[in-house]
Amino acid sequence: MSTPESQPTSEDAASVSKKAAKKEAAKQEKLRRRQEQEALAAATRSLAVDDEQDPLAANYGDVPLNEIQSKTVEDVSRWNTSENRSVLIRGRAQTIRAVGKNMAFVVVRERGFTVQCVATVQPDTVSRQMVKYVAGLSRESIIDIEGVVSVPSVEIKGTTQQVEVQVRKLYCVSKAAVLPINIEDAARSDAEIEKALQAGEKLVRVNQDTRLNNRVLDFRTPANQGIFRIQSQVGTIFRQFLLSEGFFEIHTPKLIAGSSEGGAAVFRLDYKGQPACLAQSPQLHKQMAICGDFGRVFEIGGVYRAEDSYTHRHLCEFIGLDVEMEIKSHYSEVMDIVGRLFVTIFDTLNKTCEKELEAVGRQYPFEPLKYLPETLRLTFEEGIQMLKDAGIEVDPMGDLNTEAERKLGQLVLEKYGTEFYILHRYPLAVRPFYTMPCHDNPAYSNSFDVFIRGEEIISGAQRVHVPELLAERAQACGIELKTISTYIDAFRYGAPPHGGFGVGLERVVMLFCGLNNIRKTSLFPRDPLRIAP
Secondary structure: OOOHHHOOOHHHHHHHHHHHHHHHHHHHHHHHHHHHHHHHHHHHHHHHHHHHHOOOHHHEEEOOHHHOOOOOOOOHHHOOOOOOOEEEEEEEEEEEEEEOOOEEEEEEEEOOEEEEEEEEOEOOOEOHHHHHHHHOOOOOOEEEEEEEEEOOOOOOOOOOOOOEEEEEEEEEEEOOOOOOOOHHHHOOOHHHHHHHHHOOOOOOOOOHHHHHHOHHHHOOOHHHHHHHHHHHHHHHHHHHHHHHOOOEEOOOOOEEOOOOOOOOOOOEEEEOOEEEEEOOOOHHHHHHHHHOOOOEEEEEEEEEOOOOOOOOOOOOEEEEEEEEEEOOOOOHHHHHHHHHHHHHHHHHHHHHOHHHHHHHHHHOOOOOOOOOOOOEEEEHHHHHHHHHHOOOOOOOOOOOOHHHHHHHHHHHHHHHOOOEEEEEOOEHHHOOOOEOEOOOOOOEEOEEEEEEOOEEEEEEEEEOOOHHHHHHHHHHOOOOHHHHHHHHHOOOOOOOOEEEEEEEHHHHHHHHOOOOOHHHHOOOOOEOOEOOO
């Protein structure tokens, strides 16, 4: 007789059930691919015979490369339900469904918009062979369709456009091979998969590595279309806001002689016999631009960090949004720019990217970001005190670890009702060598970090503009002066007080959209294990 300890628990049974479901789903996916390949091969063999006997064969078929010409193609997204006219559309065959031998449906997708097309046997335009050809199309192939727009009497489910195209001609411009992953599977949310599993249904879950290995297909999901359009908007708003504030754009070198941040996390390389590395940030050169009387500058460009970090928020290459500016009276001027810039970004995204945010939320549900019209600022000491009051012991002169940052974010949200805030006056010992000490207490610095949803997205500060102090700070941080001699020399000819900040584009999008991994917001992520595709 079994003892209670040896009896399987409900949790064990659920775990076994989930594993079995995943195994069965993978088995079914392999079977689907094999059947799809066999069906395509059979359709091709059949058409080779049928086309010779079909008087309407000119109305369909694969387009030879030398016959693909420029055409006036309709924009599906601009259609309305009142139109009834001839059109030519080009898009992807998202789904294909045959209804007997005389009718086949194709849903065509173009930039996220979808329209249903139907090929029905007609004496002068559509033959049975053409219907068979349509039914044998491979999903995601690029096709051209000539037809007439009609308005069906019942609602069309599963398409964005509530019209139907009666197919007259259909040509395959680019045939897709059998897909390694289904777009439908890649677009499925975890919640949908878990719900189906509870109901005994087996759905395919596409894991992150599989997505990244097949990134081009993964891009085609509605969520990814939304993510990267939102990302494009962030860059656009960033640029437009700063231009309106008197900044102008610069482009700094990514090949430099020495470290720009200190430490060993750099990609080192040989530069024509000289040691060099990829820039960890444009920090040194954007400061030199200020010394050249550029006043206010910004840059959008690649940043490289050779960190052995496998976290959800770190990459070895990302897009940096960097700002540098003269300071007239106080380093708070830099924080003023940060606050107004990001409130503008958030306001604009919420206003102009409603459909994109909705698409992201369907696959990756998230709560809209909570932020204030005027960005909250707390001193580092105030933040430490909030943590202490909550029973969290931290080093008052050390940096905050990830756990402490998240806890402070939670406390700030509860007390001030915002998930976006600035923490400033960090201890000098935890900041880069070029950070200006506080005038009233040299143990602290004129620096700040900015947080979204309890995670740091921005580091910024007033910079040291006195060359002697700069050299002293660099040596204290273990940086060889000869590797940054041109940088220090730039301050010997009169340098205005100045400051700035840098933020990772991918991290901003990740946190604004409440995503759980930065690789979702990087077009082709580069981390310690991934250099392709």
